[in-house]
Amino acid sequence: MSTVWMGRSHWASVPALFDPNVMNHLNHVSRANRLVPNLPAPQETLNPSSLDRWFSAEQQRTYVSTLIERGGLTRSRAEYFVRLWGYLLLKQQVETGGSLSQPLTQLQPLQDFVSCTHREAAELFYGHKDRGSDRAAGLMIDRLIALGLLEKRFDGQTLCIRVRSLPELKLRDLPKPTEPIRLQTDQFNPRTDAIPVANLIIGHYAEIIRDITPAAATRKIAKFLRAWAQEYPTCMRVLRRSDNLNPVAISTLYPTDSASEENFFLPPSRSFFLTQPGDADPYKMAVPGDLECTSVFVRTWIIDTSYMQGDHICQFLEDTQQTLIQMQQDFPNLCDLYSMVIHPVHESLRQALGFQKTLQEPQRPYYWIYLGVDRFLAQDMKQAVLSLRTSSVQPES
Numbered sequence: 074m075s076t077v078w079m080g081r082s083h084w085a086s087v088p089a090l091f092d093p094n095v096m097n098h099l100n101h102v103s104r105a106n107r108l109v110p111n112l113p114a115p116q117e118t119l120n121p122s123s124l125d126r127w128f129s130a131e132q133q134r135t136y137v138s139t140l141i142e143r144g145g146l147t148r149s150r151a152e153y154f155v156r157l158w159g160y161l162l163l164k165q166q167v168e169t170g171g172s173l174s175q176p177l178t179q180l181q182p183l184q185d186f187v188s189c190t191h192r193e194a195a196e197l198f199y200g201h202k203d204r205g206s207d208r209a210a211g212l213m214i215d216r217l218i219a220l221g222l223l224e225k226r227f228d229g230q231t232l233c234i235r236v237r238s239l240p241e242l243k244l245r246d247l248p249k250p251t252e253p254i255r256l257q258t259d260q261f262n263p264r265t266d267a268i269p270v271a272n273l274i275i276g277h278y279a280e281i282i283r284d285i286t287p288a289a290a291t292r293k294i295a296k297f298l299r300a301w302a303q304e305y306p307t308c309m310r311v312l313r314r315s316d317n318l319n320p321v322a323i324s325t326l327y328p329t330d331s332a333s334e335e336n337f338f339l340p341p342s343r344s345f346f347l348t349q350p351g352d353a354d355p356y357k358m359a360v361p362g363d364l365e366c367t368s369v370f371v372r373t374w375i376i377d378t379s380y381m382q383g384d385h386i387c388q389f390l391e392d393t394q395q396t397l398i399q400m401q402q403d404f405p406n407l408c409d410l411y412s413m414v415i416h417p418v419h420e421s422l423r424q425a426l427g428f429q430k431t432l433q434e435p436q437r438p439y440y441w442i443y444l445g446v447d448r449f450l451a452q453d454m455k456q457a458v459l460s461l462r463t464s465s466v467q468p469e470s
Contacts, residue, residue, distance in 0.1 A: 119163050119173060128159035128177040136180060145218065153198045154217055155180075158236050160188045160197055186226050188235035221276070221287065251337035254314055256385055257352070258392040261309035270311065270323045271295040277375050281345050281439075297354070301325060301372075304358050307403070310396055312376065312389050322376040322389055326396055327406050329368040329411075330357040337411045338369065338432065340387060341439040344413065361403035369446065371412035384460050389452040390426075397450060406437040409448065410444045425460045426452065 119127070133155050140151040158180055163186045169175065176338020191207040194214060196204045215236065226233045261270070268354045271294040275287055285293075303310050305328065312322035336344055346354055359366035376389060401407055414423060415438075423430075426449070428442035 105443060113242045119160075119167055121160060121183075122194050122200055123226075124156060124160050124163070124197065126176070127163055127173060128156075132178060133159065134426055138186070150213070150220075151218065152215055154165070154222055157189070157194060157214075157217075157223075157234070158196045160193070161189060161234060161236065183235050183407050184223075186235045188231050189234050190232060193222070254316060256312050256380065256388065257315050258388065259311055260306065261298070261302055261311050261320075261323070263299040265318075266311055266320045266323075267295040267298045270298060270320050273320070273323060273375060273377060274373055281342075293352070299324075301327070301358070305361065307396070310392055312385065312392075321335065321380045322385075323373050324389065324396070324414055325372040325374075326393070326394055326400060327356065327370040327372045328359040328361075328366050328368045328400060328407070329362075330359045330363070333357045333369070334368050337370075337441060337443075340432065340433045341413050341441055342437070359404060363404060364406055366404045366408050368409040368411060369400070374412065387454050387458040390458070394450055394452075394454065401446075403461060408446050410446050410449055412442050414438075414440055414442055421460075425457045 126407075129136075133152070136155045136158075137148065137151045140146055140154065141148050159177055161175065163177060166186070167189070167279060171182075191211045195207045195210035198210050198213060204376060214223065214225065218225055222237060224235045224237055247358060253443055269292075271291045274294050275291045277309075278290070298309070308326045308328060311320040313320045323351050336355050344355060349365045356370060356372075374389075374393070376385060397407070397410075412428065414420065423442055426444065426445045431443045432441040434440060
């Protein structure tokens with residue numbers, strides 16, 4: 074409790090505060106102030122439980138709707154991230170000498186790292202739920218870091234967090250083009266496509282990055298993309314913009330040597346070599362003309378989330394069918410098509426195309442899927458795509 078010191082001349086006015094008429098007036102003002110809706114108290118201290126008073130739920134929903142278009146973000150993760158961002162901005166404002174006088178209406182880049190304990194994050198994420206611990210909040214922060222949304226710094230005592238630059242949140246303010254951007258299917262060009270495609274892939278593999286930095290994983294993926302294109306260029310296709318020729322989708326149908334087929338019957342994590350240290354690839358590519366090659370591994374099938382529309386998905390699926398038909402000329406006994414699902418949001422594409430689950434990763438949502446090559450080639454992709462909810466489909470392997 075704080076103590077207020079006053080001079081002798083002021084003490085004469087103190088008894089007036091206890092006059093019944095004065096007290097009744099103060100009580101009336103206090104009750105009236107409590108009836109004013111959505112008006113933060115002038116002297117209110119910022120804490121996680123008061124976030125909605127300073128950053129409205131409507132504003133939060135606006136940002137969440139934009140962010141869930143980003144690869145790897147579910148709605149719940151987007152909600153956690155937006156709440157954390159808003160809280161860190163408000164906390165930064167207070168710590169730099171500002172006052173909480175106006176509610177937050179727009180998210181801005183953070184000037185520096187801002188301290189945030191796991192306890193604060195847990196209250197932000199799970200304060201309105203029956204479950205959620207400090208440890209769970211810490212794991213969620215690590216997941217958001219892996220998705221490229223946050224950076225953290227820990228000096229042994231204090232955890233500090235900063236939101237990374239997110240240009241996609243500014244795109245909605247730009248004028249929309251008068252004509253839609255046309256996409257065209259094309260052969261993968263290892264000289265010009267390797268780096269942008271590697272960045273596209275790493276965004277989708279963020280879920281499984283554990284023992285390697287995103288930069289190291291990107292370099293490694295670019296190296297292997299060029300190696301695969303040199304071994305068998307037919308198997309790699311892209312979907313590129315017609316205006317600037319930038320690739321926005323990648324498909325790699327990897328003809329697998331029979332000696333490597335056992336990997337399809339092992340836990341999916343055994344195949345995550347692209348996001349782990351070391352250069353050993355557990356899969357060997359079959360040589361054209363190999364009659365023992367019966368399996369195709371869909372190593373990548375990814376479309377940038379900005380272009381995940383039904384017609385683009387259908388266009389790329391039909392190109393995949395044509396690529397498989399061409400590959401059958403080099404591998405006449407191809408009959409098995411394997412892929413891997415990394416995230417549950419890809420489940421709708423699996424169901425639409427008829428892939429069957431074969432092997433689930435223990436305690437993780439990763440699993441192998443299988444479909445006969447003949448069944449895949451016989452499908453009407455326009456009809457298959459009609460059943461997709463394109464806003465939630467982000468296929469990858």
